[in-house]
Amino acid sequence: MQGTNQWRGKFGPLITTTCALAGLVLWLSLSLCSAAYATQASPALTVAAFPAMDEIVRAAIPAWKKIHPDIDVNVVSLQIADHHSAMTTALLTGSHLPDVMALEFGYLGRFAQGGGLEDLAAPQYGMRNYQALYVPYAIAQATSKTGTIAAAPSDIGPGTLLYRADLLARAHVTEAELNGSWDSFVEAGIKIKKATGAYLVSHVQDVTDTMIRVGCKPGEGLYFDAQSHVLVKSARFVRAFQIAKKVRDNHLDAKMTHWSTEWTESFKRGTLATQLSGSWLAGHLGNWMAPNTAGLWRAAQLPEHSWAGFGGTFYAIPKNIPEQQKQNAWKLIQFLTQNPQIQLASFKEQNAFPALLSTYNDPFFDEPIPFLGGQKARLIWREAAGHIQAISVHKQDKFAEEVINTELDKVLDQGKDINAALDDAYRLLEKRAFR
Incomplete structure (x- = not known):
C-alpha cells in the first residue's frame, strides 16, 4: 500500500499540509483525546489511525460494544504521513498517547525499534499463542531479531x-x-x-x-x-x-x-x-x-x-499508558484482528485484504469481481499471500x-x-x- 515509496498512501491520496496546519489539526485531535479521558466514566479507549483504518475501526465499534458495553472507543484520525509524524512525537514525549496506534508497514521499522511500544509477545498478551492465526509473513514483519513483537497485523497487500x-x-x-x-x-x-x-x-x-x-x-x-x-x-x-x-x-x-x-x-x-x-x-x-x-x-x-507484498497495517500499544488501558487495548486489537466477521467486513468494505487465515475459505473469495470482467481475482491474491516471504x-x-x-x-x-x-x-x- 508509496522518490519515497508511492504505496504509503494505500488507503487514499496523501494530502499535503503545511506544518502549521498539521500542528493545529494534531493539537485539536489530541485535545479531544484528553477530554475523552477526563469526561468518560467508563475506561474509554482512544485509537489513533488514518484513512481508511479510521473507518474500519468506527465500523467495528457497534459489534465491540455488544461484547464490551462498558468500554467506549474514540477514533482520532490524521492523513497517513501526519499520523505517523504525530505518533513519533507522542512516543518521544510520552504525552497525548493513544491506547491503540495503527501503523502502516512502511513506517513499522522505526516504531518497532524505537522502544516505545509494548512487546506483544510478553506473557500478559501472549501473542505467540495466536501467531498461527495470521499469515506467517505478517507476524514475522512485526517481530524483531530479539523476538519481541511490536504490533499485530490487521491487513496485508x-x-x-x-x-x-x-x-x-x-x-x-x-x-x-x-x-x-x-x-x-x-x-x-x-x-x-x-x-x-x-x-x-x-x-x-x-x-x-x-x-x-x-x-x-x-x-x-x-x-x-x-x-x-x-x-x-x-x-x-x-x-x-x-x-x-x-x-x-x-x-x-x-x-x-x-x-x-x-x-x-x-x-x-x-x-x-x-x-x-x-x-x-x-x-x-x-x-x-x-x-x-x-x-x-x-x-x-x-x-x-x-x-x-505491498504494504499492510498493524495495531500497536504504547508503553506509557495506564496498565488497565493496555489490557483493554489488547482486547480491542484482538477483536479487530482475530474476529473473522470484522476482518471480512473490512475486506468487503475497504478492500483491506485480511491477515487472518480463517477468513481465507470464505465464499467471498470465490465471488467474481465485475470490475475485473468477472474474474475471480481474490483467488489469485490469496495464492500470492501464501507465497510471500517475510x-x-x-x-x-x-x-x-x-x-x-x-x-x-x-x-x-x-x-x-x-x-x-x-x-x-x-x-x-x-x-x-x-x-
Whole structure:
C-alpha cells in the first residue's frame, strides 16, 4: 500500500499540509483525546489511525460494544504521513498517547525499534499463542531479531499485476507474455506502446520497488540484514536497476507520481497499460479512481511469480499508558484482528485484504469481481499471500529507500553507472546502519 515509496498512501491520496496546519489539526485531535479521558466514566479507549483504518475501526465499534458495553472507543484520525509524524512525537514525549496506534508497514521499522511500544509477545498478551492465526509473513514483519513483537497485523497487500485487457488485445500481447519474466514484461510493453501509445508503467520505481522485494534470505530486510549490514549491492538491486533502465530507455514509463491527478486520469483514459501494486488498488479503481473502465481490467501474478507484498497495517500499544488501558487495548486489537466477521467486513468494505487465515475459505473469495470482467481475482491474491516471504524491518528503511531512489534517478537521468550508483548508496547507508 508509496522518490519515497508511492504505496504509503494505500488507503487514499496523501494530502499535503503545511506544518502549521498539521500542528493545529494534531493539537485539536489530541485535545479531544484528553477530554475523552477526563469526561468518560467508563475506561474509554482512544485509537489513533488514518484513512481508511479510521473507518474500519468506527465500523467495528457497534459489534465491540455488544461484547464490551462498558468500554467506549474514540477514533482520532490524521492523513497517513501526519499520523505517523504525530505518533513519533507522542512516543518521544510520552504525552497525548493513544491506547491503540495503527501503523502502516512502511513506517513499522522505526516504531518497532524505537522502544516505545509494548512487546506483544510478553506473557500478559501472549501473542505467540495466536501467531498461527495470521499469515506467517505478517507476524514475522512485526517481530524483531530479539523476538519481541511490536504490533499485530490487521491487513496485508498481496502484490498483483493489474492490466488493461483491451490494450493487450489491440497489441496482440498475451498475459503469459506480460508476466512470464521481467524481460518479457518489458518486451510486451514495447509492443503495447507501439500499437496503442499507452505506457507500460506509471514510473520505473514501480518496477524497482517490486523487484527488490524478491529474493531476500530469511532474517533479511530490503536494505539491511539481521546484523544491520547493507544489502544494496546484492544481485536483486543490480537486476532491478537494469530492468528499470531498460524500461526508461524504451520510453515505457510515464514518469508519473502516484496519487497525482495525472496518475488517476491515466487510468480513466487508457494511457496506462499496467500497474504493479497491492491487491487493494483494484478496489480503488472500481470504487472511485476509474469506475468508467469496469470490465477492461484483469489481475495476474507479478512477473516471474515475484511474490511480493505491498504494504499492510498493524495495531500497536504504547508503553506509557495506564496498565488497565493496555489490557483493554489488547482486547480491542484482538477483536479487530482475530474476529473473522470484522476482518471480512473490512475486506468487503475497504478492500483491506485480511491477515487472518480463517477468513481465507470464505465464499467471498470465490465471488467474481465485475470490475475485473468477472474474474475471480481474490483467488489469485490469496495464492500470492501464501507465497510471500517475510521481510524484516529496520529503523533506517525509509532513509534507505530515499537513498536508493535518488541513485536510481541518477542512473536514469544522468547516465550514472549502475554499480557506481549502488556503491555510493552502500557507503552512505553504511554510515547510518547502526544509528
